[in-house]
Amino acid sequence: MMKKTILIxxxxxxxxxxxxxxxxxxNNNSNRKFTPKKSxxxxxxxxxxxxxxxxxxxxxxxxxxxxxxxxxxxxxxxxQKIWINASLGAARILIDSDSVKYYNKIEKxxxxxxxxxxNDKIGFDLNFQILQNLILGILIHEFDPSxxxxxxxxxxxxxxxxxxxxxxxxxxxxxxxxxxxxxxxHSFKDQNNFxxxxxxxxxxxDKQILPTRIRFSNNGLENLYIExxxxxxxxxxxxxxxxxxxxxxxxx
Numbered sequence: 001m002m003k004k005t006i007l008i009x010x011x012x013x014x015x016x017x018x019x020x021x022x023x024x025x026x027n028n029n030s031n032r033k034f035t036p037k038k039s040x041x042x043x044x045x046x047x048x049x050x051x052x053x054x055x056x057x058x059x060x061x062x063x064x065x066x067x068x069x070x071x072x073x074x075x076x077x078x079x080q081k082i083w084i085n086a087s088l089g090a091a092r093i094l095i096d097s098d099s100v101k102y103y104n105k106i107e108k109x110x111x112x113x114x115x116x117x118x119n120d121k122i123g124f125d126l127n128f129q130i131l132q133n134l135i136l137g138i139l140i141h142e143f144d145p146s147x148x149x150x151x152x153x154x155x156x157x158x159x160x161x162x163x164x165x166x167x168x169x170x171x172x173x174x175x176x177x178x179x180x181x182x183x184x185x186h187s188f189k190d191q192n193n194f195x196x197x198x199x200x201x202x203x204x205x206d207k208q209i210l211p212t213r214i215r216f217s218n219n220g221l222e223n224l225y226i227e228x229x230x231x232x233x234x235x236x237x238x239x240x241x242x243x244x245x246x247x248x249x250x251x252x
Contacts, residue, residue, distance in 0.1 A: 033178045036156045037145040042181040043174075044142040048132070049208055051078050052237040060225040075237055076136075079129065083239045094241045097128040101241070109248045117252075122218060123193030125166040137183050137199050137211040143174060155184055163188075182209050194219050206233045 034042075053076040060069045073085040084093040093102040100117045103110035119125045130140045143158040150157040155175045163172035168190070175185040187196035200213035212228035 034181070036148045036151070036178070039156050039176050039178050039181050040143050040145050040148070040158055043139055043176050043183065046138055046181070048078055048136050048138055050206055050233045052076070052234040053078075053136075053205075053210075053231065054234055054237065055231040056229045058227045058229060060227075062221070062223045075239060076132065077237055077239060079132065081239055082128075082132065082135070083241065092241055094239070095128070095131070101243070103243045103247055108244075108246070109250045110243045111250055111252055113252075122195050124170065124188055124190075124195055125168060127166070130165075134186065134197050135211075135214070137202070137209070137214075139174060139183060139186070141172065154178070180209070203228070203231065205231055 055074045056071070057074060058069060058071055060067055062068075070086060075081075075083040075085075077083075080096060082093075082095040086092070090106050091102060091104045093100070095101075095115075095118075098114060100113050100115060101111065115126075115128065118131065126134075133140045141160075141163060143160060147158040147160050148156055149159050154177065156178055157173065157175045159171065159173045161171050163170055165188070171189040173185075173187045173189070174183060176182070177184055182202055183199060185196065185198045187194065189195075196215075196217045198215040198217070199211040200215065201211070202209050203212050204210070210228075210231060212231070214226045214228075215222055216224040216226075
């Protein structure tokens with residue numbers, strides 16, 4: 001089970017603390033609805049301003065059509081590394097701009113690959129920056145206001161049919177809240193694959209809105225759900241990762 005847990009987690013994967021609360025409740029207190037042009041303009045200009053993030057989370061994932069759960073600690077060093085510590089330190093994952101690595105203290109083995117390992121799982125060629133932004137609920141590219149193609153009561157939906165991911169053309173669609181400009185959903189589609197990330201709830205850390213309930217789906221099937229239990233920004237961060245010399249390398 002440990003190995004499968006790590007595989008699913010490596011699919012995606014984050015000096016003052018912030019208590020979690022439902023950011024959408026705060027937004028519901030304000031009935032002001034902004035225009036589609038202003039909503040996408042502000043969403044386009046949103047970026048991650050926190051250098052170091054730490055979160056504790058419960059993850060639920062699909063394993064042979066069964067839903068299983070685990071708890072993790074996740075740390076993000078902005079634009080550099082995503083570190084995941086699972087099951088009381090029994091296994092760790094490190095994702096950076098070039099590679100995906102993990103080792104398992106119980107089975108005494110390890111795995112190394114380039115970022116294409118993740119890309120093969122989701123069917124699209126993402127880089128570290130895109131992966132990080134999807135976890136943090138930030139747009140991975142700008143949408144023109146003219147790309148608006150649908151309005152609902154609680155969202156504006158924009159679509160770019162000619163977005164390039166590493167020279168491959170895909171359809172990129174985003175749903176934006178007209179009340180607080182947060183990303184509600186972001187999806188990518190080509191002839192063979194459909195990948196979607198949905199954000200069900202949010203909190204505010206250092207004036208930045210961060211998602212606390214994140215769903216990842218492939219071709220209509222939800223494969224991973226992350227529920228953040230606590231999250232904080234840090235002035236500095238420790239990312240311990242050292243594969244013991246006597247561990248056996250495995251292929252996945």
